[in-house]
Amino acid sequence: MTEAATRHKPGTPCWVSLMVHGLPATQDFYGALFNWDFHPGPRQLGPYVRAMLDGKEVAGLGQLPPDHHLPVAWTTYLATDDADATAETIRHCGGTVGVGPLDAAEAGRLAIGSDPGGAVFGVWQAAAHLGIATAGAPGTPVWNELVTRETTAVGKFYQAVFGYESTPAASSDADRSTLCLDGRAVASLHGVGAALPRDRGAHWMTYFEVADTDEAARRVAELGGQVLEQPREARTGRLATVADPEGAVFTIVRSAR
Structure with a gap:
């Protein structure tokens, strides 16, 4: 197993997260497929867990509010040193910012945006949570x-x-x-x-x-x-x-x- 860098260089994909309608069933699926277990994540994100592999964080799973009928899809997060500045640059370059920037407790600061072609991605400014902790x-x-x-x-x-x-x-x-x-x-x-x-x-x-x-x-x-x-x-x-x-x-x- 190769250890990931402790802090990801800005622009590096640093986290992946999935918001679903049925969190317990989704945990069962990915736990059985990838041998993940799960620890609670920031409460500000609603029901949310961090997927762990051999004690290392590898992904996030969250529960969508009942009135949200968004497509269920994995979201790639790209590292930044300043989520607010990156969000402003996204807008300036023709993208949109649909969520945030907002704090995720002591874990860090995030925003969810989309590029001019409509693809959704996240931006993550690390604090206590540095992102994917192991690779390979x-x-x-x-x-x-x-x-x-x-x-x-x-x-x-x-x-x-x-x-x-x-x-x-x-x-x-x-x-x-x-x-x-x-x-x-x-x-x-x-x-x-x-x-x-x-x-x-x-x-x-x-x-x-x-x-x-x-x-x-x-x-x-x-x-x-x-x-x-x-x-x-x-x-x-x-x-x-x-x-x-x-x-x-x-x-x-x-x-x-």
Whole structure:
């Protein structure tokens, strides 16, 4: 298991969180799939728990208010040293801020925004809670990719807000690019054109490491989820796109070593 950095550089994906309608059932699903256990999170966020793996924080799960009928989806949080300044930059660069900035008790300060293409993401200014505390083992978030209509304009947005360098994919027939900080790849953009799902629109996709992609996909189905794209080989490893019982989509991957 590789220990994550204690404090994430601004722009680095530092946390993933999921808001659902049935928190206990969702805990059961992910606990069985990823071997997570759960500790209470900040009370200001309503019913909220932190998913733990071997005593290290890896993700958050929360309960939506009964009158909220929002799509259930994993949210990628990007690190910042100043959530208020980042929120202002998001607005200035053509994005929107729908929540915050607001304090999450002593844990930190957050905002939820969306890019010009409509993809929702979070901003996290760490205080007591630094974000994902471990990486590399099965059950940990391993990658984040923005799935959008086209990458050129939205890529400029993320570069302006977070200071990324963008590297286009080597293949000329794919609208893909990698976002880097100080020469290190931290996330990717994938333009899919008309193939963008109508029911989801542009979105950030969370990849979770697994020991065996095929077995994990079978386990998703056994636990009441769905396998949306069967296990397949990719440059980054063997992966499958799946959804939990409430419909939150994520990718499981056995990374190439």
